[in-house]
Amino acid sequence: MEYNLSHLNLLVDTGKTLITQDGIPIKVFELKENPNEAILSDWAKHFRNHYCLDEEIDALRDGTGKNRAEYLNDLVFPDTTTHSGPATRSGDFGEILVSDYVEYMLGYWVPRTRFSERQNRSNPTQGVDVLGLKMLDPNNQSSDDELLIYEVKAKLTASADNESKKRLEIAIKDSAKDFNVRNAEALNALKRYYNIRKQNDEVKKIQRFQNPTDNPYIELSGAAAIILTSAINDSYISQVNTSVCGKNSNEPHPNQSNLQLIIISGDNLMDLVHHLYERGANEA
8 A cells, every 4th residue: 555655754854963872873853743734644544554454444343333433443543541552652653653764764665564463452562663674686685685673662751851861772772682583583473474465575575584594684773762852862862872782781782783773852742643543543
């Protein structure tokens, strides 16, 4: 399905690059506010289809006695009335936004399967947050093909000014856990998903990256923090040290030389998230 991705025009590179204590650059982006109704409508549709494809919604709600909005609000989207629901909404928003960044701004293929298979709608999906694949030639393997895995941590409500540092450090630690461990599990889960649906082209793309010993490629890691602009503090962020953010304390990130770090900030982000869910349901 093709989407209007005009919301990515709101994700602006500030031109600011912070540096960690051990010399790793951190790119800083800002998500601009925009009242444009057309952009919000297209964004909500793109958002909604991560959970339930528009062409499948009527078949899925059949038998429930619910209209489209009720079906999405009651059975699909994270519930705002539960303890974990708003946090899951926040995390999902961050993962979708970084998926868009990796796919449409960096040029990777990012499978979008994490939310449509969720059994408990208000609990976050476990495993790798964002996985991107890039082949230089779809018909021929190259050692320069790339696998990029991002971990994303979001805090979209008011917080202390060291929250951006804390969120980025947690993302880096989780990224360290992904390297050479969770990536294999994530690829296997994706392959099963597409194999069940007889999407053989996608299966072939994934299996190219399943045996790095015999078919080497470049593995890149990424960590992203999404935070309110009011919680951004450059001096705190610059205290991040990837040399002590490995799987265990005081160990370096295992893919430190291929590690990307980004921070995305914005205003009224939780209001935006709730609005996207509301519009996504009402415009289905």
